[in-house]
Amino acid sequence: MEKRKGLVTMKGNPVTLVGNTLTEGQMAQDFMALNLDLTPFHLRENLGKKIIISVASSLDTDVCDLQTMHFNSEAASFDNTLLISISMDLPFALKRYCAAKGIDNAVVLSDHREADFGLKYGFLVEEFRLLARGVVIIDQKGVLRYIQIVPEIGQQPDYEEALSLLKQL
Numbered sequence: 001m002e003k004r005k006g007l008v009t010m011k012g013n014p015v016t017l018v019g020n021t022l023t024e025g026q027m028a029q030d031f032m033a034l035n036l037d038l039t040p041f042h043l044r045e046n047l048g049k050k051i052i053i054s055v056a057s058s059l060d061t062d063v064c065d066l067q068t069m070h071f072n073s074e075a076a077s078f079d080n081t082l083l084i085s086i087s088m089d090l091p092f093a094l095k096r097y098c099a100a101k102g103i104d105n106a107v108v109l110s111d112h113r114e115a116d117f118g119l120k121y122g123f124l125v126e127e128f129r130l131l132a133r134g135v136v137i138i139d140q141k142g143v144l145r146y147i148q149i150v151p152e153i154g155q156q157p158d159y160e161e162a163l164s165l166l167k168q169l
Helices: 062-075 091-101 116-121 159-168
Strands: 003-010 013-018 032-034 040-042 050-055 081-087 106-110 134-138 144-149
Touching: 032 116, 050 062, 050 116, 050 159, 062 081, 062 091, 062 106, 062 159, 091 106, 134 159, 144 159
Parallel strands: 050 081, 081 106
Antiparallel strands: 003 013, 032 040, 032 106, 050 134, 134 144
8 A cells, every 4th residue: 555645734734645546547446335324335336327426534524514515415416426425434423414414415434444445545544544535536437537635634625626527427
């Protein structure tokens, strides 16, 4: 696994991202995370649709909440599209969050157990065992079309850029 220090900061301090460095145009890697009911989710079982993955550090933070709510409201307007929201939060906390916020257009996943997504997609923050904030878009054929890792974890992703690309697929 690669380690990249300083690509991302948290409150202005450089952190280390651990995992693969992926590039647009390569095939999306399968990963396993946990659904809210603790059953395994595998990306490979969901290919054939456009997939947008909203990557958040913790849905208990204001910025992650805004990001999740924004993508949840936008997801309903896209045909043949799966919205995945993933963080290192425990499934129990995610379930409470989704119930309280009315999250119904997203598959909300926990990467807590194995950090499989974080490592395979290069989003795992070594110092805190959290995911860096970002967005990944995969086309219907399973090809990575967009990867955004937000340089400062406390900032929101570029929604317009990501959604514009999704509309073009």
